[in-house]
Amino acid sequence: MTQPSWNWSDAEQREIALGFDLETFDEGFIENPYPAYRAIRRHNPVCRLPDGTYFISRYRDLVTILRDADRFISDKRVDFKKKFGESALFEHHTTSVVFNDPPLHTRMRALMTPFFSPHALSTLKPRVETFVEGLLDRLEEKRRFDLKLDFAQALPLNLVGDMLGVPVEERTPLADWAVLILGALEPSLTEEDFKKGCDAVDEFKAYLQALIESKRLSPGSRDDFDILGALVDAETLEGKLSELELLHNCIFLLNAGQDTTTSLIVNGVEALFRFPEALEKLRRRPELLATAVDEMLRLESPLQIGNRKCVVDFDLDGHKLPEGAFLHIGIGCANHDESYFDNAESLDIERYPNKHLAFSKGIHTCAGNALGRLEIEVAIGKLLERFPNLHPTGNLVRGPRARFRSVMGYPMAID
Numbered sequence: 001m002t003q004p005s006w007n008w009s010d011a012e013q014r015e016i017a018l019g020f021d022l023e024t025f026d027e028g029f030i031e032n033p034y035p036a037y038r039a040i041r042r043h044n045p046v047c048r049l050p051d052g053t054y055f056i057s058r059y060r061d062l063v064t065i066l067r068d069a070d071r072f073i074s075d076k077r078v079d080f081k082k083k084f085g086e087s088a089l090f091e092h093h094t095t096s097v098v099f100n101d102p103p104l105h106t107r108m109r110a111l112m113t114p115f116f117s118p119h120a121l122s123t124l125k126p127r128v129e130t131f132v133e134g135l136l137d138r139l140e141e142k143r144r145f146d147l148k149l150d151f152a153q154a155l156p157l158n159l160v161g162d163m164l165g166v167p168v169e170e171r172t173p174l175a176d177w178a179v180l181i182l183g184a185l186e187p188s189l190t191e192e193d194f195k196k197g198c199d200a201v202d203e204f205k206a207y208l209q210a211l212i213e214s215k216r217l218s219p220g221s222r223d224d225f226d227i228l229g230a231l232v233d234a235e236t237l238e239g240k241l242s243e244l245e246l247l248h249n250c251i252f253l254l255n256a257g258q259d260t261t262t263s264l265i266v267n268g269v270e271a272l273f274r275f276p277e278a279l280e281k282l283r284r285r286p287e288l289l290a291t292a293v294d295e296m297l298r299l300e301s302p303l304q305i306g307n308r309k310c311v312v313d314f315d316l317d318g319h320k321l322p323e324g325a326f327l328h329i330g331i332g333c334a335n336h337d338e339s340y341f342d343n344a345e346s347l348d349i350e351r352y353p354n355k356h357l358a359f360s361k362g363i364h365t366c367a368g369n370a371l372g373r374l375e376i377e378v379a380i381g382k383l384l385e386r387f388p389n390l391h392p393t394g395n396l397v398r399g400p401r402a403r404f405r406s407v408m409g410y411p412m413a414i415d
Contacts, residue, residue: 004028004035006345013039021050022187022305022328025402033304033402034345037333046319053326059337059357061316062329065308066361072308072327074364075101079309079326088201089184089194095245096252098364108249109367111241115163115227116368124225124371127162128378131155136386139414144393147410152265155379156258159371163257164208164250165215165226175262177204178255179399179406186403187305187328201251208247227253253368259404260302261372265379266407268296270396272384275347282349282384289381292349293373298356299347304332305403306360331357332405387414 008016017039029036040047040057047055056062065072076099084090093099097108114120135154139145153175161171177200184197208228215232228250231241241249272279282292306329314321321327335356338344359366366372383390393413399406 004032006035008035008039014043016040017043017047020044020047020055022055022402023049023051024188027400030398030400030402033332034336037330037336038338040330041333041337041339046316046321049328053328054321055328055330056316057330057333057337058317059334059340062331062334062357063361064316065327065329066357066364069101069363071310071312071314073101073311074099074105074308076307076309083189084184084194087194088198088205089181091244092181092201092248092251093185095248097249097367098252098256102363105363108241108245111231112227112249112253113367115225115230116371118370120225121370121374125374125378127225128155128159128375129382131158132378132382136382140386143415144411144413147269147412148262148266148407149409151383152379152407153258153262155265155375156261159375160254160257162225163253164211164228166211170207173203173207174254175258176200177251178259181251182255182259182404183401186401204251204254205247208250212243212246256366257368257371259406261375263302263405263407264296264300264372264376266396266410267300267302267405268293268376268380269383270392270410271296271299271347273392278347278349279384283388286381286385288349289377290373291352291354293376293380294354294356295347295349295351296376297358298335298341298351298354300405301332301335301356301358302405303358303403304405305329306331331360390414 016036020036020040025033037057040055045056045058045061047057049055056065075094077094080090080093080099084093097105097112100108132155135151139151142150145151157171157175158168161168161174166174180193180196180200181204183193186193189197211228212232215229219233228246231246272282278292282288308327308329310321310325310327311323313323335341335358336344341351342348359369359372391413392410394411396410397408399408
């Protein structure tokens with residue numbers, strides 16, 4: 001793919017759209033996929049890729065698919081068997097709640113939803129605020145730091161660590177495991193990354209098995225937000241998770257809660273500096289923080305590409321999808337759809353309503369979306385309030401992933 005450009009001619013856009021391939025993207029696409037996405041929406045909105053799968057790009061088409069869980073399923077056992085074989089990655093990605101459908105999805109989600117209720121989050125907010133203040137104290141001492149490594153990553157990592165009841169001194173490997181397991185979902189997977197992903201699943205499972213056993217041996221008082229402990233205590237209840245389900249959904253909690261929240265905090269701050277008028281407005285009017293966070297989610301969706309499988313022949317707004325078609329759901333692409341969002345390439349922190357798809361839609365709407373918003377609002381709000389002279393000292397560095405809007409680092413200073 002050629003270097004992304006907003007100045008492509010109509011003929012160049014058509015060429016890009018008709019030749020699009022998720023397995024051959026380059027660094028330019030990783031840095032800025034949105035010009036290519038615009039070309040696809042205009043010239044090839046239901047894009048059949050060289051491997052026979054489809055990339056779905058328009059907002060209205062994504063809404064149709066995400067709301068129809070009967071004809072567009074999340075179960076990936078057949079497709080993931082081709083990709084992962086009988087491996088640890090296959091076991092994980094076909095057991096976690098995100099890649100399952102009712103009734104299994106309903107049962108697993110019902111057990112986990114209470115931990116993300118308004119009451120649970122209201123009791124959690126002071127903990128988040130205290131932890132963020134501590135991180136900011138350390139940043140103030142350093143003066144120069146990496147926003148991801150020294151701030152954004154630490155908050156969700158430790159919050160998920162609390163949720164799993166992982167001792168603070170044992171949390172170091174969690175972030176690396178998450179990156180390796182999620183990285184295996186990329187459309188193109190090297191043999192080395194496959195092995196690293198499988199090893200990460202095995203290591204995480206072994207760690208959790210020992211942690212679960214220790215909780216079984218010491219029931220009783222637990223932290224109010226220790227989800228793993230609560231699920232272990234509920235092992236005798238009807239509808240309980242099997243041990244395999246428990247292990248893999250705890251891994252999923254780490255992956256979903258840590259990687260995406262980290263990316264959104266960094267991407268959100270970068271977007272504010274890219275649009276300084278929005279940053280100035282937010283500093284003047286901090287009451288806009290909630291709508292600003294939703295706009296960050298739209299502009300730089302942490303999960304850029306999801307998946308569904310079409311189980312019937314389906315006419316998608318004039319485009320024929322065959323039964324069995326594997327679909328790449330262009331969340332980041334649809335959230336830039338100019339036919340739905342005015343000034344889609346700008347950061348409008350007053351945009352309301354903002355019906356972005358960053359947390360999906362339908363029965364698979366992210367159960368932890370309110371927790372994610374809480375973390376991001378507290379982190380970005382307190383960062384800007386504490387450091388009015390905060391500024392980047394270099395460019396944001398992205399990871400080599402298309403499915404996620406990942407970040408490797410973002411150097412900053414407060415001098």
